[in-house]
Amino acid sequence: MKFYTQTIKNISFLLISLLVFISPINKSLAQEKGEEETYSISLVQTAEVGKEIIEVEDKKILTETYKVEKGDWIWQIFREKGLLQKQNLAELLSMLKTLNKDLADLDVIHPNQEIVIPLVISPVGAGPAVAKKATEPISPETLKDIKLENYTIRRGDTLVKVIRSRYEISDEKLYREYLELVRGLNPSIEDLDNVSPGQIVKLPIWTPQVVRAPVVHKASLKPEHVAQKARRTALAYQLGQILTHMGEEWVHTGHHFIPLKSGGHIDLKGDSFPIVNLFNGYKVIVDLYNAMPEKMGTVIESSWENYAIVHLNENDNLRTAFDKVLPACHYSKIYKLGEPLDLRGDIPFRIAGDWIIQPTGSPGGEKEKMIMITLVDDHTPRTPRAIQDFLRTQGIKVIDYPPADDAFEPAAAKLEVLKAGNDISSLIETILNLTGQPFSRGVEIPIYKSGKSNFNLVMKADFLLKVNEKDCIIDLKGLEPDIATLLEEHQFKVLLLAGDKDPSSIVSKTLDLLGVQFDSKPHDFMAAERDQQKNITLTIPGIVFQANSGKNIFATPLEIPDDIALFLSQRGYDILNLTLS
Template sequence: MRVIKRFPGVSVFWCLFSTLTALLLLPAPDSHGAMLYKDYVVRYDRGWDILCDPYQVQRGDWVLKIFRQKGEIAHEDFREFLGIFQRLNPHVKDIDRIRPGQVVDIPLKKLTQGTLPGQSSGMVTIPFVMINNPKEMIKKNTRTYTVKRGDTVSKLIANRFGGRYGNLTYRQGIELFKSANPHIQDIDRIYAGQKIYMPDPSIRQENWYSDLFDKDGKLVEKMPEAAASEAAAQRPPIEQPEDAGPAGEAAAMIGGRLLNKGTYFLPMKQGRDFELDLSRYPMIDMGNGSKVVLTSRDKVMNVDLPLIQSYWKDVKVVKVAENASSREIIEAVFASLSDAASANQLSFDEGAATIRVSAKWIRTETSADGQVPRHTCITPIADPSQRTHDAIVRYLNQNDIILNELVSGASQTEPLRFPVNNSDNTGSIDGSSQKALLASFAASMDFRYSPNTGISFPYAGIQVQALSNLLSFGNGREILVDFGDLYGDAVNAIRKTGLEILQVSVDAGAIKIIQQVMDAAGMAYTAGPVFYGAERPAEFNTTITINGILIPMTNGENRLFTERPIPQLIEMFLRDRGIHLFRIQGIGQ
């Protein structure tokens, strides 16, 4: 039996990573080490679930030190993860000044929907590190490096690790390089502008360094437990990135990544590569092979814009004002993209809900596997109160639709908080038969229903006795409900006595019957109600149309009856709107 220690709390989950007594060490099958199980929090940021490690700051901690201690941070894009940290921890005003006792969420990695069991609940329990994994130790001791013209791996390793080609120090450096760059199939083929990860020479000063290699200088599969534990406690610092400003915000909104440091080399058919100074002409990598260069001039690196546009088909040059806002940059970028000027609406159905998303700009790209389209929807809004409800944002994310709402003149770093609504305001209606449906619906509405009630009416000169179903609405109205038991002129004869009869056809569905009852009661209702995901005009908003009946009650409550299930996150959104949900069960049985 596997025992897992869970950390209590609803709004804040926290634990001390460095205190191993807060974890349970459990043996992993066929392993020389041990597996640590731990609860992690799943937060949401700009269209992604983010696996986070809640951490209580200790004396002597600083943010970058904590990042390195956690062991899962994405080194290949550290700047992005620092931005995520700032958005998820708005209470940390200055990352260089954190206080002992503060609780922060450390972002570990991005997750696609359904990656981990229980992910949608906001908390998962997983094994977080094999304490004897040397590749993890190497990964945490690397620095990002951009290849320059004339560089080779052998030169770079020799310069950093010393020694001659082929000696032990050099061979170990090569082994470290291969481990840190598994994406490079041939280390003899690197190119100018390529981003690689160089092992930090200071790693050789660690007491556990020799345990990374076997007697032949090859990397071992597992490290001794004591050496691995020591390695996990020591990490070199990382330089803090600079704020990317409106261009960085625009890139993030679009779903791209801003490159604004160093030199980017664009290949030429002949001669030297075109060298783009990113500090003067920042570039947005759109993630699908295309790139957008931002400039406030009519030339880029003294080359006319039309020439650049014609030479590299995947490179667009967008002219923006020198002090352009993120909205102005986004508008200019979308105007330049040939596939961005089409529809600004998306729609799909799920269960009882029809979802329609309207946005100012929509960018569609395929997923990494080239199959699932991913849509980034961007809309400017007046103030934070016009943001789309958190549950709707998460629901759309699960369907590969990312909502990015640009708040004019305000910070874009406000984190999305997953709403918690534990109120029990759901009910069910027995739809196993028409008669059962009527009885159950009447009870849910506080109507008075009396099946098989005796009635008497004159027919052909005699007084006839019969049984029917009496429904009283409490507003002075009463009707008889006939499920096909009354025939011929009997119906007209009963109506002449002043009683109204609602005749239900044998093929009438649940929603149709409820509509007929509400019409007979003279009460208001809405068939197929429409809800807006945000408190703002409908032009650029998300609408949720429910295939059901919405009934307003005199006490201000609204009751929604549906035959098909409503997606869980949309249920949460409706509950937050004060709507009492009723699902009609057993239809057609």
């Protein structure tokens, strides 16, 4: 009976909902965007367990109560629920604050906090749709007093998140003024809610007057203060460049507003207190001038577990400053100068630099396994692009700092690698040709002939050649020991290779027969002509000998990656692949 009563109530609720929401809908609204259905249909269809329809003023809102988990933030929640792509995002954010009176700052939410999320907003009486006014590019005259910065979109960015991380700006100013200004500055961006990694966006540096107020000239600084500021600015630029190359975010403009759990917030100027936003969720405040009071730092770190503060002093240079910043980043492992790292594989290699960093990874799981940073100067050779490309395939990003002015290198054409051939016979012929050794194949050689000519011994040589005025035979079929002895008695030098299936062994024995010098031990190649403490060493098995043309031949049984083949070619080697096809 109880089940029956409850069923009747559910049916009644659905009927009432249908009567409330089924109404004529303007066709232009329904056609405005394919994936956004009309409000009334959406509300009826999505009113389900965990969701509730409430009425605020003249609107009906489909809502969902969400319990905040550690690491959550509003923009992430909106993205997961597909709200960032909505055309009425500004209205949804405004309604979010209306529904959550305790949500004073959209950038500050706490674990276990319950938030009412507006999913769909339906006007009680929807009027005709209003056509959007086309965005007009801003004229140069309008821009002359506005300071701009270029921002490169990174994976996981939304434009609103980027803007909020840089400037103190209210929701009203953001959605009514600032985003319109951004649209005008970036007319090629059709949808500000849909930006792609690598895209460059012009952002106006925001102040309450959008930097249109007259410039107020400050009192002149003393020369020593000017010099100190110049050094600190240069150091901040260097730190920012390295961290950006690592894939982290360096924010050094605008103001940072850090809320306190006890209420209020701390305001830090970005040019004096740049912040590193790390992929692992941590944030590092860099106190460039060692000006932050100790108590203020304690308050920040006690309020937020993911914040760390690094104080620099006037004697810090790039190395000492980076040595302070890195431990605060909570990376998995950091190797310093003098701590090389050996990595195994088909081509074992050792990396050694000023720092080798093992990050903790990124949300997408695409972060490098290792980052190698080497400080270089104008006289220090940089890591060849071919080696950087090879290490990138192994999950290692190489950063030589500062980057060279001509850091861009065009892609090289694929190198032709010499092939050993299909079988051992082809391999021997390749070696003989490379060394310039004349030879004959399949030659019949009379070994013994009786005086009465009634008994003759003739053998067929696989390879017949003359080395240092001595006749030599290379046999692949398997001569009888007595025949080999008889040949040697007749002043022939015999190389028996039947049964030897190792191409490296065959090459070594052939070169030895020819009297050609060779080196068959594994070879160590240093990536750059610089100190071994700051270098990359590759260990590649193979045989090195000199061809008749004067070129060095590197014969190896490995399938050499194209990047390594290019590197060896740049070192003057031709690659001979000993794999028999």
